[in-house]
Amino acid sequence: MTSIPNNLTDEQIPKELAQALAGLYSGAARLPARVGGRTAGLAALRAYNPKDYAARNHLLAPISRLSMYLRHGMLSPREVADHIRARARGTDREEGLRQLAWREFFWLVLKQKGRAVLENLEEPKYRADWSAELPGDIRDAKTGLPCADDWITHLKEDGYMHNHERMWFAAYLIHWRRVHWKAGYDFFREHLLDGDLASNALSWQWVASTFSGKPYIMNQANIEKYSAGKWCEGCTADCPFMGSYEQLQEKLFGWRA
Ligand SMILES: Cc1cc2nc3c(=O)[nH]c(=O)nc-3n(C[C@H](O)[C@H](O)[C@H](O)COP(=O)(O)OP(=O)(O)OC[C@H]3O[C@@H](n4cnc5c(N)ncnc54)[C@H](O)[C@@H]3O)c2cc1C
Structure with a gap:
């Protein structure tokens, strides 16, 4: 590996690291949002x-x-x-x-x-027809949903997402967008500063219902309550999270709890 001089300024570090680690990362090289060590x-x-x-x-x-x-x-x-x-x-x-x-x-x-934690640990608890690829609008934070776009932006810009945002985002990706949890796991590994194998894979599987008794979902009222209405007030998007839990379970999984 190319050696990196130890007397670099903060401005020089991203460029030197980018060269030394070429091929091992994606996107622009920049210093993380928070100081490590x-x-x-x-x-x-x-x-x-x-x-x-x-x-x-x-x-x-x-x-x-x-x-x-x-x-x-x-x-x-x-x-x-x-x-x-x-x-x-x-x-x-x-x-x-x-x-x-x-x-x-x-x-x-x-x-x-x-x-083995990277494979379904159990069968999903509903008839799941998940696609493998992360959709482009999600990767680009252009879903048209102000809440989801903000969660993705936090992930990509801060390398961090609040735990509740992680749960909401995971449920949105898996259950609403019908994407395999593994694509979400990979997306998190790519951007999270805390991204790991255990908490990441098993939390995704918990939401997906391959490591839990039922799929985790939220509704609009839950998002509004725990975000102090940050996205919901004045939102004009066609909200896919609207409805009671029973209505959403029926719509997403074909059953009521
Ligand atoms: C889909 C999904 C993916 C996740 N991926 C990761 C990951 O890659 N790495 C990771 O460390 N955490 C992961 N988590 C768990 C949790 O979201 C983060 O640990 C937490 O948000 C980190 O913020 P904090 O340090 O402020 O946590 P705090 O709430 O302050 O908790 C203190 C510490 O406890 C641990 N912790 C807290 N909540 C959880 C939890 N629910 N599960 C496991 N450990 C927890 C963390 O180490 C955290 O730093 C994931 C959760 C979900 C729903």
């Missing part, structure tokens, strides 16, 4: 106040944004758990530790099943 990870951990974390499903609630440091081993799960125990109380503490436990669970499943 152990020092930045420790600073982010110290600055993180988990008060009100229990409301994490709301896009405006405080979340840690520590996933990329955990993903790249710059912080350990134990350090984050210790921080939560020291700084959070009650349901904030419980929820913080519960989410960290999901991460550990996914890694244990990966350890047990290996690369």
Whole structure:
């Protein structure tokens, strides 16, 4: 591999890295939206106040944004758990530790099943006719739905998506657009700074119902509630998420729960 000088300025780094890593990435070479490394990870951990974390499903609630440091081993799960125990109380503490436990669970499943996590672990719980390719309008954030286009833009520009946006986007891609979860997994791996094998593949499979008892879906009211109406107020798009859960299940899967 080409060696990279260690005295480069921030402006020079993308160009040098782009040359050294040519063929291993797609799109324009640029510095990530957030600074990596152990020092930045420790600073982010110290600055993180988990008060009100229990409301994490709301896009405006405080979340840690520590996933990329955990993903790249710059912080350990134990350090984050210790921080939560020291700084959070009650349901904030419980929820913080519960989410960290999901991460550990996914890694244990990966350890047990290996690369089989990249194939359907179970049969989907509805007659699924998924195409393999990621549609171009999704890749380009031009679906015509302000919410979905914003989720995709967050992914591509920040290398990050809020957990609820990830769930909404995954459901939209798999159940509304009928695209195989693997295409979404690959798209996330391409752009997420925290993109990994375990949490990524198994969360996609959880939404798809190949690692859960039923497919995850949301409706417009759910999106509006957890985003404080950010996209829904004044939206003129022909919203595919409109309706009750029963109506959407019937439309998407041909059954009611
Ligand atoms: C379709 C889909 C794909 C995902 N892909 C990834 C991925 O590639 N890498 C990844 O780290 N997470 C993934 N997640 C889980 C979750 O969305 C992110 O861990 C979380 O959004 C990171 O933000 P945060 O650091 O602010 O999390 P916080 O809410 O502050 O939680 C703290 C830490 O706990 C862990 N965590 C939190 N929620 C979850 C969860 N639901 N599942 C597993 N671990 C969790 C993360 O390590 C996170 O950094 C995915 C979720 C979905 C629905």
